[in-house]
Amino acid sequence: LKRYSRKQDALYHGMREALESGALAQDEKLPSSRALAAQLGIARGTVVLVYEMLESDGLIGFARCKRALVKQKVDARFKTAAVPFHLSAWAGRLAAREEILAPRRIDFGAGYTDRALFPERDWRSALHRAMRSFDPGRAAPIAGVDALRLAVASHVVRRRGMRVHPDQVVIVNGSIQAIAILCHLLLNPGESAVIENPGYRGIYDSVRLAGGSPLLGPVDESGIQVEDWKARMCFVTPARQFPTGAALSNDRRAHLVRWAEKRRAVIIEDDYDSEFRRRGRPLEPMHCLAPAHVVHVGTFSRTLAVGLRLGYAILPQNLVEPFICAKRTFETHPAGALEQTALAWLMKSGAYERHLRRAGRHYARRHDLLHGLIARQLKDALEIAESETGLHAFARWKKSAKMLSVFEGRCREAGIYPGFTRRHYFQRYAPSMLFSVAHLTESLIEEGIGTMGRIFRSL
Numbered sequence: 001l002k003r004y005s006r007k008q009d010a011l012y013h014g015m016r017e018a019l020e021s022g023a024l025a026q027d028e029k030l031p032s033s034r035a036l037a038a039q040l041g042i043a044r045g046t047v048v049l050v051y052e053m054l055e056s057d058g059l060i061g062f063a064r065c066k067r068a069l070v071k072q073k074v075d076a077r078f079k080t081a082a083v084p085f086h087l088s089a090w091a092g093r094l095a096a097r098e099e100i101l102a103p104r105r106i107d108f109g110a111g112y113t114d115r116a117l118f119p120e121r122d123w124r125s126a127l128h129r130a131m132r133s134f135d136p137g138r139a140a141p142i143a144g145v146d147a148l149r150l151a152v153a154s155h156v157v158r159r160r161g162m163r164v165h166p167d168q169v170v171i172v173n174g175s176i177q178a179i180a181i182l183c184h185l186l187l188n189p190g191e192s193a194v195i196e197n198p199g200y201r202g203i204y205d206s207v208r209l210a211g212g213s214p215l216l217g218p219v220d221e222s223g224i225q226v227e228d229w230k231a232r233m234c235f236v237t238p239a240r241q242f243p244t245g246a247a248l249s250n251d252r253r254a255h256l257v258r259w260a261e262k263r264r265a266v267i268i269e270d271d272y273d274s275e276f277r278r279r280g281r282p283l284e285p286m287h288c289l290a291p292a293h294v295v296h297v298g299t300f301s302r303t304l305a306v307g308l309r310l311g312y313a314i315l316p317q318n319l320v321e322p323f324i325c326a327k328r329t330f331e332t333h334p335a336g337a338l339e340q341t342a343l344a345w346l347m348k349s350g351a352y353e354r355h356l357r358r359a360g361r362h363y364a365r366r367h368d369l370l371h372g373l374i375a376r377q378l379k380d381a382l383e384i385a386e387s388e389t390g391l392h393a394f395a396r397w398k399k400s401a402k403m404l405s406v407f408e409g410r411c412r413e414a415g416i417y418p419g420f421t422r423r424h425y426f427q428r429y430a431p432s433m434l435f436s437v438a439h440l441t442e443s444l445i446e447e448g449i450g451t452m453g454r455i456f457r458s459l
């Protein structure tokens with residue numbers, strides 16, 4: 001640091017070098033300006049000035065308490081030269097996708113739940129209990145912690161009327177893991193899997209990545225239109241079609257089961273969003289109609305938190321072993337054994353059902369509010385599809401697709417992100433929007449729809 005005549009320059013360059021080396025962790029606290037000045041025997045004002053310079057370089061930030069924090073940047077010097085590796089055909093089928101980590105200001109597209117409604121006290125005490133029996137020297141079975149498999153089995157028996165033995169339940173890292181594994185287990189390259197159009201993009205991608213060929217089944221207000229497909233498997237969202245919200249009619253359910261029996265095919269019932277029912281009787285899962293042909297896949301992403309990565313697959317007996325073997329190739333021991341044990345406690349103690357009832361009441365209020373606001377502010381633009389359950393609403397756009405693009409662009413500029421449905425149509429896009437409201441407060445819903453209404457009227 002003798003290179004610099006001024007203390008300020010010496011300190012600035014010295015700290016810059018340390019920050020750019022990447023040796024300090026993101027959000028690591030730097031000494032307070034007072035402490036550093038005393039340590040180096042320089043004026044505090046000099047340190048404050050240097051911190052400000054580093055902040056404008058984007059190398060540090062300040063916490064709410066004004067404490068300086070490291071902001072990590074990757075220095076160009078630490079980047080390695082790109083080697084042109086040969087990627088596999090599998091990698092070639094991967095579709096680039098934008099990752100949305102933090103909800104945007106008003107994001108109607110994100111399928112998150114509300115932080116304020118998370119059963120924090122019960123979860124803490126469940127974690128505490130789980131910790132008592134947690135043994136770091138032992139791994140949980142790959143199918144999941146036994147207590148959770150049991151809790152899930154009794155949950156679906158009690159609430160959904162299913163007939164399930166805990167041995168048929170495998171805990172997965174979110175339902176998408178079950179979907180991907182099933183594609184690998186049931187499809188040879190080039191073989192077909194039926195998927196709904198529109199449908200969940202993650203299912204389409206999983207089929208394609210496994211080398212399979214997605215066969216599109218059109219969806220109307222009674223769900224997927226069943227045909228005598230030449231296919232090994234069929235993915236459906238019978239309780240609440242994604243994204244349209246339609247419930248699969250009884251006729252079509254029976255038709256689908258007859259198809260599976262005839263073709264010796266597997267139906268994958270993606271039950272992603274049926275726990276929060278606002279009206280009517282709960283629908284019987286398809287699993288009850290044909291347990292030997294149906295894999296029932298459920299998730300805690302919408303009821304608790306997407307970040308927990310906990311879901312389950314309820315499999316016909318003869319698929320349990322192959323499924324567990326496939327899972328083991330991706331993870332030798334299951335992730336989150338502690339959280340799995342905590343969740344088992346939460347379910348066993350009744351706290352989970354209490355949470356479903358309480359959160360369900362809040363979500364129903366938000367839904368009614370959304371429906372009322374759209375009917376008042378956007379009635380010439382959107383027609384909401386009626387649905388008795390679920391965390392999002394689907395709305396058909398009444399004007400042209402071109403006008404929708406302009407509208408979406410203007411909403412984005414205003415910081416409002418409607419749920420865009422384009423990526424869930426694999427063919428014949430029908431202009432539409434999604435509105436998830438579970439993670440938004442009532443005032444944000446009002447502000448969001450109010451702004452969208454003003455934008456629409458100005459078009």
Ligand SMILES: Cc1ncc(COP(=O)(O)O)c(C=O)c1O
Nearest residue numbers: 174175176200242272299301311
């Ligand atoms: C229809 C549908 N299926 C499956 C998933 C995957 O959910 P997760 O992997 O979080 O359980 C989602 C997520 O949004 C979904 O919308």
